[in-house]
Amino acid sequence: MNRFDYVRPSTVAEAVQALGSDPAARFIAGGTNLIDLMKYDVERPGKLIDITRLPLDKIEEREGGLRIGALVTNATLAYDARIRERYPLLADAILAGASAQLRNAASTGGNLLQRTRCYYFYDTATPCNKREPGSGCSAIGGVDRIHAILGTSDKCIATHPSDMCVALAALEAVVQVSGPQGDRSIPFAEFHRLPGDEPSKDTNLAPGEIVLAIDLPAKGFGGTHHTYLKLRDRLSYAFALVSVAAALELDGQTIRTARLALGGVAHKPWRNTDAEALLQGKPATRETFKAAADLILREAKPQATNGFKIELARRAIVRGLEQAAAGTPQSQSDKRIQ
Amino acid sequence: MLIDSGSPGAVGTIGITLTINGERRTLQVAPWTTLLDLLRERLDLTGTKKGCDHGQCGACTVLVNGTRINSCLTLAVMKDGAEITTVEGLAGLAQREGKNSLHPIQEAFVEHDAFQCGYCTPGQLCSSVGLINEGHAKTRDEIREAMSGNICRCGAYTNIVDAIEEVMQQGDAR
Ligand SMILES: Cc1cc2nc3c(=O)[nH]c(=O)nc-3n(C[C@H](O)[C@H](O)[C@H](O)COP(=O)(O)OP(=O)(O)OC[C@H]3O[C@@H](n4cnc5c(N)ncnc54)[C@H](O)[C@@H]3O)c2cc1C
Numbered sequence: 001m002n003r004f005d006y007v008r009p010s011t012v013a014e015a016v017q018a019l020g021s022d023p024a025a026r027f028i029a030g031g032t033n034l035i036d037l038m039k040y041d042v043e044r045p046g047k048l049i050d051i052t053r054l055p056l057d058k059i060e061e062r063e064g065g066l067r068i069g070a071l072v073t074n075a076t077l078a079y080d081a082r083i084r085e086r087y088p089l090l091a092d093a094i095l096a097g098a099s100a101q102l103r104n105a106a107s108t109g110g111n112l113l114q115r116t117r118c119y120y121f122y123d124t125a126t127p128c129n130k131r132e133p134g135s136g137c138s139a140i141g142g143v144d145r146i147h148a149i150l151g152t153s154d155k156c157i158a159t160h161p162s163d164m165c166v167a168l169a170a171l172e173a174v175v176q177v178s179g180p181q182g183d184r185s186i187p188f189a190e191f192h193r194l195p196g197d198e199p200s201k202d203t204n205l206a207p208g209e210i211v212l213a214i215d216l217p218a219k220g221f222g223g224t225h226h227t228y229l230k231l232r233d234r235l236s237y238a239f240a241l242v243s244v245a246a247a248l249e250l251d252g253q254t255i256r257t258a259r260l261a262l263g264g265v266a267h268k269p270w271r272n273t274d275a276e277a278l279l280q281g282k283p284a285t286r287e288t289f290k291a292a293a294d295l296i297l298r299e300a301k302p303q304a305t306n307g308f309k310i311e312l313a314r315r316a317i318v319r320g321l322e323q324a325a326a327g328t329p330q331s332q333s334d335k336r337i338q
Numbered sequence: 339m340l341i342d343s344g345s346p347g348a349v350g351t352i353g354i355t356l357t358i359n360g361e362r363r364t365l366q367v368a369p370w371t372t373l374l375d376l377l378r379e380r381l382d383l384t385g386t387k388k389g390c391d392h393g394q395c396g397a398c399t400v401l402v403n404g405t406r407i408n409s410c411l412t413l414a415v416m417k418d419g420a421e422i423t424t425v426e427g428l429a430g431l432a433q434r435e436g437k438n439s440l441h442p443i444q445e446a447f448v449e450h451d452a453f454q455c456g457y458c459t460p461g462q463l464c465s466s467v468g469l470i471n472e473g474h475a476k477t478r479d480e481i482r483e484a485m486s487g488n489i490c491r492c493g494a495y496t497n498i499v500d501a502i503e504e505v506m507q508q509g510d511a512r
Pocket residue numbers: 026027028029030031032033034035036051070096097098099102105106107108109110111112113114161162163164209210211212237238239240392393394
């Protein structure tokens with residue numbers, strides 16, 4: 001780990017000021033991603049701004065929904081009674097990720113801003129456009145098993161690794177941020193970005209901005225017509241190869257509203273509103289679900305060896321929607337897929 | 339600002355206070371010192387193990403204010419003011435409650451033969467106490483899932499779950 005200065009502000013204004021326009025300064029919250037990357041010299045911050053003492057650790061009622069402070073831990077959020085009752089999809093997605101110890105440390109804001117797990121991004125001996133713009137992408141034509149099948153560019157095929165964010169995308173959360181230019185709201189779909197020509201940028205957070213909170217809208221898909229189905233190489237403590245967050249509102253056997261987002265397949269949580277529109281008004285049958293999967297995966301593009309993910313995603317979408325329709329959300333402890 | 343490594347004091351270091359296994363300590367630490375390295379390298383509390391140093395194994399699990407975390411992925415300075423319990427302090431926790439023995443989870447691990455080489459064991463023990471404090475896991479499946487952050491190369495998993503289940507049924511963790 002490199003040497004750095006350390007400051008511990010007690011207000012948001014102090015934190016934003018401490019970050020200033022210094023490109024080498026970083027906020028640190030749970031530290032579970034940043035310290036890991038610092039140990040590999042992928043991140044070499046000149047200054048760490050410890051934001052753990054800022055008053056951003058509350059979950060509050062707001063306009064029929066909830067406002068989640070950026071410092072609420074993943075564990076606190078997943079086990080909060082209001083979240084479990086009103087936003088069970090979010091609770092399940094969080095519990096599908098990492099381990100109990102990591103969830104106890106990880107923050108809501110840090111989860112949003114965690115970096116990709118692309119092997120080459122972590123290996124400073126190899127070219128990587130995300131880590132070192134212009135150096136090339138080692139994953140294209142390399143070991144691409146965990147990489148993206150949707151929204152890739154010829155500069156980067158990395159995925160965003162978060163489970164929590166897949167549920168937040170499906171739930172249409174809104175990110176509240178603050179910076180030198182003042183406060184603003186970013187709809188979840190616009191928070192993370194596709195790699196395009198600038199894979200070094202994971203998100204549309206402007207330099208100097210801090211995440212204050214995530215707002216959940218009133219519509220939370222409580223009840224049982226939802227699921228977070230995560231497929232991975234081992235049953236726990238592993239990142240998703242493909243994951244599906246699905247939520248439905250049904251009139252009898254007819255779909256009134258559908259929400260669907262995928263993890264592990266793109267540089268951001270992948271939500272396709274055309275597929276949701278296709279589901280609307282249709283009978284909740286396997287044929288309908290297959291049509292939605294086909295629509296989403298029509299534009300999927302395999303790399304040299306990760307083509308299996310397209311079929312995996314297709315089946316995960318169908319199974320996830322079936323679980324949501326049947327009201328049998330995937331258990332995050334009993335891993336059998338019903 | 340509460341604190342700043344640029345402020346007067348030993349150059350580049352920061353004064354912090356930690357209560358470790360019941361003992362209050364005032365320390366000057368460099369900000370890049372992880373909690374794990376502080377415990378092992380500075381304070382000779384080598385019970386806590388370094389397996390991967392990257393959050394992937396759980397060998398470094400300790401309790402911070404009663405909550406289990408990976409000590410390899412946190413900086414000591416960030417825990418200023420906290421109460422830390424390592425495997426060396428588990429028996430002390432039990433003694434505070436009037437018992438003159440090992441912690442119940444340690445006794446259960448011995449009873450159930452919940453280890454072979456023992457390398458993962460300090461982390462497993464602290465993680466088990468954290469799990470019981472959390473109170474979310476009830477069934478065997480739930481215990482297994484909630485212990486997935488602790489890897490055991492010897493594969494003592496079944497007996498570890500037995501040990502935790504027994505202590506949970508007795509209802510005394512802490
Ligand atoms: C072994 C392992 C397995 C894991 N498995 C999973 C998994 O299966 N699923 C999953 O979803 N995640 C997984 N994770 C990732 C984990 O969820 C993230 O590391 C965690 O959520 C990051 O949160 P943090 O608070 O620790 O972030 P930090 O490490 O503190 O920060 C991460 C980044 O966010 C920035 N940041 C933090 N807070 C703010 C803020 N409020 N405003 C602006 N910037 C901010 C920091 O500057 C930094 O760049 C795993 C991690 C590990 C180590």
